[in-house]
Amino acid sequence: MYEVKSYNNIAKVGLEQLDKNLFTVDTGAEASAYLIRSENLHDVELPSHLKAIARAGAGVNNIPVDEASERGIVVFNTPGANANAVKEAVLTGLLVATRGYIPASAWIQTQAGSEVGKTAEKGKKNYAGTEISGKRLGIIGLGAIGVMVANAANSLGMEVVGFDPFVSVDTAWKISRAIKRVNSLEELLAQVDFLTIHVPFTSETKGYISSEQIAQMKDGAVILNFARGELVDNTALLSAIDSGKIAKYVTDFAMEEIMNKEQVIVFPHLGASTEEAEENCAVMAAETLNLYFKTGEIRNSVNFPSISVHQKAPYRLVAFHRNVPNMLGQISTLVAKHDINIAELVNRSKEDYAVTMLDLEEGDRTVVEQIKSELEAIEHIIRVRLIG
Ligand SMILES: NC(=O)C1=CN([C@@H]2O[C@H](COP(=O)(O)OP(=O)(O)OC[C@H]3O[C@@H](n4cnc5c(N)ncnc54)[C@H](O)[C@@H]3O)[C@@H](O)[C@H]2O)C=CC1
Numbered sequence: 001m002y003e004v005k006s007y008n009n010i011a012k013v014g015l016e017q018l019d020k021n022l023f024t025v026d027t028g029a030e031a032s033a034y035l036i037r038s039e040n041l042h043d044v045e046l047p048s049h050l051k052a053i054a055r056a057g058a059g060v061n062n063i064p065v066d067e068a069s070e071r072g073i074v075v076f077n078t079p080g081a082n083a084n085a086v087k088e089a090v091l092t093g094l095l096v097a098t099r100g101y102i103p104a105s106a107w108i109q110t111q112a113g114s115e116v117g118k119t120a121e122k123g124k125k126n127y128a129g130t131e132i133s134g135k136r137l138g139i140i141g142l143g144a145i146g147v148m149v150a151n152a153a154n155s156l157g158m159e160v161v162g163f164d165p166f167v168s169v170d171t172a173w174k175i176s177r178a179i180k181r182v183n184s185l186e187e188l189l190a191q192v193d194f195l196t197i198h199v200p201f202t203s204e205t206k207g208y209i210s211s212e213q214i215a216q217m218k219d220g221a222v223i224l225n226f227a228r229g230e231l232v233d234n235t236a237l238l239s240a241i242d243s244g245k246i247a248k249y250v251t252d253f254a255m256e257e258i259m260n261k262e263q264v265i266v267f268p269h270l271g272a273s274t275e276e277a278e279e280n281c282a283v284m285a286a287e288t289l290n291l292y293f294k295t296g297e298i299r300n301s302v303n304f305p306s307i308s309v310h311q312k313a314p315y316r317l318v319a320f321h322r323n324v325p326n327m328l329g330q331i332s333t334l335v336a337k338h339d340i341n342i343a344e345l346v347n348r349s350k351e352d353y354a355v356t357m358l359d360l361e362e363g364d365r366t367v368v369e370q371i372k373s374e375l376e377a378i379e380h381i382i383r384v385r386l387i388g
């Protein structure tokens, strides 16, 4: 049995989805897998027995992915499983940026008594707004969320322009033909009334929106950030708000510098907090763990390649190694030395890492265990799992 340790609020239906023949959950035993949401694992020591981290969500910036790769720990996420929830959060952001509903509600709740209806009618002129229909929205990042926001905003009457230099085939299928795609950020920034950002937070995207980008925007534009707080340079943002260059900033991320400013609307990272998204993410994450622990197959990993093969022999070895020359040669030579036939061999790579899966025509487990330990001694092999 493998122990799964859950962090954060993982939907019950997802925990129940974990294969009961494979896993125990939160018993306090040594964890083979973590099932997490936004828990920051950067300051946590990852135990040697940890084999997988499943992120029930999209962003993996809370996980030390490089360290995990170096140690053969597979990091999974759940692509698209909470995208609709975030899309709806972004629509909320657009609407509360343009209509006075948040301050108006706070004000009217301070009123009471039989005259409250009259008071409301008298005071409403202080909370009039504008409409989003007919305005132009710029979207940076046309992934699972960006595409949904694009199509929804378009159907609400907005003109939508998108920028994503790494756009996927999936996006090309899903995006409405009404969405204009531009090839440079400059082109997008100069023409939009609203800007929304939907890229992962990495060392390359830190401070993606800074003074240089803000200077290229229209006066009075609104910025929405439901991706990660660090994507926007708060110093540049606050000075643009003070000068009136940026009219409003709506964000899902509370950060010390931006709190309690009239033009900044802050939500407590609620984008994915819907019953549906929480369930979708938890179920998808549990299914990837079931598959990985049962068969060694990898689906939705951010640090190792996808690999899917029906097991063809009693024992399977899954070798995680660096993506360098002659690994396959060394692995197959070692198996050949034991005079064992390989029923199936699949090798897949992803950037600096690769996985080689071998189904061995050998019924004696001790022999296979011996091969496992010999494989582990080969330079550049990080971890070997034995399944069967
Ligand atoms: N507020 C919340 O609760 C949530 C926030 N998020 C955040 O949103 C991010 C995006 O989520 P998804 O759309 O599901 O991910 P995704 O991986 O489907 O899409 C990300 C897109 O960004 C694009 N991209 C990457 N670097 C770029 C760059 N430098 N310039 C322009 N485009 C770039 C990629 O090509 C990809 O199309 C997550 O990484 C996470 O940080 C995600 C879910 C919930």
Ligand SMILES: O=C(O)C(=O)COP(=O)(O)O
Residues within 6 Å of the ligand: 037, 038, 056, 057, 058, 059, 060, 082, 269, 271, 272, 273
């Ligand atoms: O999926 C993501 O990237 C999110 O930001 C959602 O975070 P959460 O699972 O709600 O803590």
